[in-house]
Amino acid sequence: MNRVSLVLTAALAAAFSSPATAQTLKTVKERGQLSCGVSQGLPGFSAPDDKGNWAGLDVDICRAVAAAIFGDAGKVKFVPLSAKDRFTALQSGEIDVLSRNTTWTLSRDTSLGANFTGVTYYDGQGFLVKKSLKVNSALELNSASVCVQTGTTTEQNLADYFKGNNMKYEVIAFSSADETVKAYESGRCDVFTSDVSQLYAERLKLSNPAEHAVLPEVISKEPLGPMVRHGDDQWFDIVKWTLFAMVDAEELGVTQKNVDEMAKSDKPELKRAFGTDGNLGEQLGLTKDFMSRIVKAVGNYGESFDRNVGAGSKLGIARGLNQLWNKGGIQYAPPIR
């Protein structure tokens, strides 16, 4: 069984390895490939497309890290993980980065031996119901049966929300998203609850998406972001600044199309970002031109968002909170200088 073998690997690694500081960058370079933990198929975030290539916002983070290291966004091995197995896979060293729509919480940040590197998507939990139930608000869900994926913050928010509003409910928890959606579609549950972005994505998989609606209430804060293991600050910086570089690139107006042109610019902040002035990228352990490598591979943050979950995708989710800070959202990256 995959799960047990994962735990055994973790136990053996913990039992027999010597407690030296890990050198993830060196390991990845020697392997010639980045190992990246993603979901088992969540459209918009990480799912194989019709040609079998992984695509999505979370996948772009992996590709961007690979591009920054190797100059080749293709040097990634994607490891699909269930919600339950994701942290064990990171702890055991099977993956270098976990980029799998994972909510940043205090307990996860402190007790798992891993760190969150940033927020790729500001999300919140919502409810998907059949329109035929004629429910307009989550507060009308008293005595409903709710399908949820186990091992998620969703499960706990759900308990809090129904308790807080004095409503009864029945929870049926499944280990994978597909099983959860199947049970919802078969009528075992009245409601499917998850992060709103995921509800839109899963709705596309239903046989008749138009018969289902997402309720207006958003009951929690779900900042989703990538994670790396404790104990390797250089690697932590690399993954963190890969996302920052994508956000800064959008702010600086650098896109996949104009990246070569912008690289010739005289503007001081662009010269720093492109490494034509100074050696900021090398300080990270990468190359001077790491930002242009990233943008060439996956585009800036806005481009990646639009292509995967936003206006240019099937999901069509509005930027909302994920708009840049100077355009009404809260996506904000420290400056490259």
Added chain:
Amino acid sequence: MAVEARSPPPQFVARLRRALGGRAGWSGFALQILFVAALAWLAYEIVANARANLEAQRITSGFGFLANTAGFDVSQNLIPYSGSDTYTRVFFVGLLNTLLVAAIGIFFATILGFLVGLGRLSPNWLLSRVAGAYVELIRNLPLLFQILFWYLAVLATLPNPRQGVSLFGIAFLSNRGFVIPKPIGHEGLTAFVVALLIAIAAAQLLRSYARRLLFDSGRVLRIWPYVLALLIGLPLLAALVFGKPVTFEIPELKGFNFSGGSRVIPEFVALTLALSTYTAAFIAEIVRAGVLSVHKGQMEAGSSLGLARGQTLRLIVVPQAMRVILPPLTNQYLNLTKNSSLAVAIGYPDLFSVFAGTTLSQTGQAIEIIAITMGVYLLISLVTSAIMSFYGWRLGRSLGNT
């Protein structure tokens, strides 16, 4: 000169030496001690190193998490449970759910397995072929597939609660499960139960009296009218004197679902059905092998005594076959219990799902939780084996060869 008798070799040391490796002598003995010491040292090193590494990576370790609040709900709990209880409580909720599905699964698997196994040996052509087809079909399909079949293909086709099938207006069948009236105890309950127990004890006495009468004098005493009168009359009398023992809370449709009543969730039904039908196919083959291992002459002896085929099987053949049946039957019981961890596929909240699943991913303490879970499954299996061994020992004694 008196020769002093040599003192006999100290029994204890001899026994110890035998236990530790027989005749190898003291050098062998020392070697064994060394080996055990080395093993203990290795185990200590592994644990200490694991702890140091976990600490270095700042991964929380230890069992403190068991006292923390779980914060999630579970769809079936045999003991009172809410999201504000601890992970320890979650563990027991999961454990009881596992034991429930295992116990009920074993019960039905045994009955069905014996029926199919004996059916396969029946002289009735149709019956034996149907039993044979059952065994071949069920044992050759993967169990996970069968669980999903019962869950998704059979139970999901049931109507939603609003169109639920009503049985006499008191029980309802829908895709939310089977809702039945819930008994609620009143003050007359104790008296009722006591009366029922007295009636059962009296009936038992009566039965053994009739048996003795039959063996001693050959007289057949018809006892069933008295037994019936006892079993119905006494509790009824108690109810009349002390008041109603129970009332029933009838479920009714409210909003999305039925409220009131007791509910058997479809996940439980699907899992129990799949586990017991699957294991029954294997038990059937074990029973068949056991019965065939009893000499043919026993069957013939039975018929020559004038016993019917069923009586011969029940009184003569099956008790002898049990010696062969028991060990592999125990294996099947253990398999069923362990297979119940497949519950996670259909969202039944068993131990593996709520503890080694949800609790693990919420606390991230994989090593501790997997260790506890493995320990518990081991314990359940060992207890099951012990019970079956005890039964086998008694059986052997009653058959006259201990």
